[in-house]
Structures are given as C-alpha cells and as structure tokens.
Amino acid sequence: MKLIKLLIISIFFISCSGGISDEIVLKPSDQTLLELLAGSSSKTWRINAEQDAHFSNGAQDKKYPTYWEAYAFSKSNSGFYDDEYTFNINGTYYHKTNETVFGKGSYLNDDFGTTSQLINGDGEIENYPLNNYQTTFSAKKEDDLNKIEFGAKGFVGFYVGEHNYTIECYDSENILLRSVDDQDIAWYIWLTTNTVSETHPKNQFTNLIWSDEFNVTGALDSSKWVHEVGDSWYNNEVQSYTSRLDNSKVEDGKLKIIAKKESYNGNNYTSARIISNTKKDFTYGRVDIKAKIPGKKGTWPALWMLGSNFKSVEWPKCGEIDILEAAQVNNFKVQSTAHHPDKYGDGDTHISSEYTDITEKFHVYSLVWTKQALTFYVDDKPHHLVGNSCVLPFNWDQFIILNVAMGGTMGGEIASDFVSDTMEIEYVRIYQ
Numbered sequence: 001m002k003l004i005k006l007l008i009i010s011i012f013f014i015s016c017s018g019g020i021s022d023e024i025v026l027k028p029s030d031q032t033l034l035e036l037l038a039g040s041s042s043k044t045w046r047i048n049a050e051q052d053a054h055f056s057n058g059a060q061d062k063k064y065p066t067y068w069e070a071y072a073f074s075k076s077n078s079g080f081y082d083d084e085y086t087f088n089i090n091g092t093y094y095h096k097t098n099e100t101v102f103g104k105g106s107y108l109n110d111d112f113g114t115t116s117q118l119i120n121g122d123g124e125i126e127n128y129p130l131n132n133y134q135t136t137f138s139a140k141k142e143d144d145l146n147k148i149e150f151g152a153k154g155f156v157g158f159y160v161g162e163h164n165y166t167i168e169c170y171d172s173e174n175i176l177l178r179s180v181d182d183q184d185i186a187w188y189i190w191l192t193t194n195t196v197s198e199t200h201p202k203n204q205f206t207n208l209i210w211s212d213e214f215n216v217t218g219a220l221d222s223s224k225w226v227h228e229v230g231d232s233w234y235n236n237e238v239q240s241y242t243s244r245l246d247n248s249k250v251e252d253g254k255l256k257i258i259a260k261k262e263s264y265n266g267n268n269y270t271s272a273r274i275i276s277n278t279k280k281d282f283t284y285g286r287v288d289i290k291a292k293i294p295g296k297k298g299t300w301p302a303l304w305m306l307g308s309n310f311k312s313v314e315w316p317k318c319g320e321i322d323i324l325e326a327a328q329v330n331n332f333k334v335q336s337t338a339h340h341p342d343k344y345g346d347g348d349t350h351i352s353s354e355y356t357d358i359t360e361k362f363h364v365y366s367l368v369w370t371k372q373a374l375t376f377y378v379d380d381k382p383h384h385l386v387g388n389s390c391v392l393p394f395n396w397d398q399f400i401i402l403n404v405a406m407g408g409t410m411g412g413e414i415a416s417d418f419v420s421d422t423m424e425i426e427y428v429r430i431y432q
Helices: 031-038 105-112
Strands: 008-015 018-025 042-047 055-059 084-088 092-096 100-104 124-129 133-142 145-150 164-170 174-180 185-192 208-212 239-241 248-251 254-264 267-271 273-275 285-292 299-307 320-325 334-340 343-352 363-369 373-378 381-387 398-406 420-431
Touching: 031 042, 031 084, 031 133, 031 145, 031 164, 100 105, 105 124, 239 398, 254 398, 267 398, 285 299, 285 320, 320 343, 320 363, 334 373, 334 381, 343 381, 398 420
Parallel strands: 239 267
Antiparallel strands: 008 018, 008 133, 042 084, 042 185, 055 185, 084 092, 092 133, 100 124, 133 145, 145 164, 164 174, 174 185, 208 420, 248 254, 254 267, 254 420, 273 398, 285 363, 285 420, 299 320, 299 398, 320 334, 334 343, 363 373, 373 381
C-alpha cells in the first residue's frame, strides 16, 4: 500500500464567526483511495441531486437506506445542492459552501455557533450561514472499509456532527458516502464529478433498446420471449403454466395471458408465464409496461423482474423487482416491491390506494432503475422509492417476467365460479 508523505501545512478553517489558523499534520492516505477522491491533482464533487435517493438515511446496522430517501431535487430550498467538495492530492480539502449549508440544527449550532436561522419540524436548518473553508482529509482501508476522515470540522453534504465517512460505492465519477450520527442513524449522500443536470430521473433514459409492441397476431415472438412451463410452483400457487395459445397469444395488438379453470397435468387451473431471460437481460434503465390486469377472485397477475444469476446464487440473493403485483390480498391495488436477502418476505414494498380502476383500464407501470435508486411509477407518477447500494442485488442484469398465477399467498381463495380471466399488455419497452 502506497502512502503519501506526512506534511506540515498552515490552513484556515473559516466558520460563520470568522477564521482560525491552525497547523495540522496531514495523515497518511491509501494511494488508491486518494486518487479516487483527488485524481492526479484534484477533483471536485457535487451532490448528485438529479438522482432519486441522492440523500437518504437508515438503520445503523445496514449498509443501505432503510428509513427514508429523497426524490430528485426535493431539497432545492436547502443550502447544499450548490456546494462543491474539492479533494486535493496533497491531502487538503476545500468545501465551497456558497455561504450556506444544510444539516441538523442542534449539531450546526453546537459546532459552528448559534444563529438566528429557524429549525424546521425535522430539526434541520436548511440554510445555515457558513463561509467556504479549507481543512485536511485522509483516506484509508481499515477493517474491510474504505474510510475518509476530515480534520477541523470538515464534512460533506448534510451535517450530522460527524467528520468520518465510509465509501460504500464508487466508480471514477460517482461515490456513495455514509456517516453514522450519535443517534445510530446512518446517513447517505451520492456525489458525482459530473455536471448535475436538471433532467428528472424519469426522463434520463431516452434510448429505446428493446421492445415488443405485440402487433403480430398469433404466437409470441420467440426471439424476444421464452415460455416457462411447469406444474409445480412456489408460494402455494395451484396453476400449470403452459406454452399453448389457449393461455398466451397476441391478438388485437395486445399480448393476452389467459388463466383458465381446466384439468391439466394434475392441476385444476392453467395460465402462462413468459420471460425475457437469455433474450433480453439488462442493468439499469427505464421499463414501461402498459397493461390491464385481471380482477377475478383468486388471480395473481404480476409484472416483474428477476436477477439473471438466479440459477447460481438463488433467490433472494439474485434480487427481485416487482413493478406491479395485484390480488385480492391487497384488494387489487397497485403494489410495487424490491426483494433482497434482508427483505425477502414482504420485501421493501408500497401499496398505492390512488388507482382503483386497474382491472378496468390500461395504465403504464414503470420502473426507473439506476445505481442510486429504484423508482416505481404509474402513468409517469412516482409512488414508491427504494434506495440502491452496492451491497444490494440491484447492480447486475435482470430480466422481465409477465405472468398470471392462481391462488397462492397473494391470490388467495379462488372463486368457486371462476372460469377464466385475462391480463392484457399493449407493450413492453426498455430504455437506457
């Protein structure tokens, strides 16, 4: 491990009440981390406000947000979107505050001096007056962690009284920093060296890389889809999945997945489950699916995704993203969920009560998937946000699954007079 030489320098730490001159010894840094932060000379980082979950928090014992995530640009009234954080290869750090910062009021007042700024209902001061300042930093690998330690009250992003951070994710242009306050709350901030655009996350992916418009009548396009067939499935489901036209076909410009009551291979119901695995597997992007779902008692329609490595690492380590599930257990409301090893039962889920006609009308169900977040939409309106992190299984290829199950843990009891019901899909589109 390469270490930079120790240096003695004079720096000025500038606070809202003036400046203090201190002589500080620069601590040795790991060269790889130092170059990540500072490049060959210096690098300037900014809060990646254009991304959902750019700012979030969670439980101290997890390495991803579990409590709350900020939507893109949602803190525009605060004083940290215009901040710049410059790391220099010589171990100095310059924080351009543009005169105000954002943080917990108690920590700001205690550490930098009391001001007349109001503390909001969340205990925050949105625009605490603080001049630009310079201090030092060190970066080291310790206890399997990538650590940053600031001198003389230095910090990044939202201030919670901490000056030590860990780097949880990184590439040459993006890093996810984590700090833990004295209340055992973990705080996360995504930084980027790129210019932060004003483009909303839902509009960042505009290149259509794959689609099925279902405009050829008859059997499914085998260059895009694979039927999964079988008679025994998880979740106490009771259907047989077939590749017959009786259960899936393209008709009237739509894919129709038809669940039927009939004796077949020892089961009393049939349906279809189609997947894009080996035809289209992808990482990050926007998925749009325009669909009208079945609503008869006992049906369990789903528009979802599964990690392409499911055979080697198994579920839930492969990751699962449910763009839409609906069944009688949730009164046929829109439900979107992310499943991973810590959240593999109910998952990180949200049920929206806003849409009451999903069994009667077509809606566009969307996922915007980035290294920062999974954001779920209905008709271009977000209803659920899940923060991403490098420890979560949402940073590798996944594939699309469309199916209608019968019964099971969500479908529940099947109506005694059930004959058939159909999920109709107008299109599936993937943008990057």
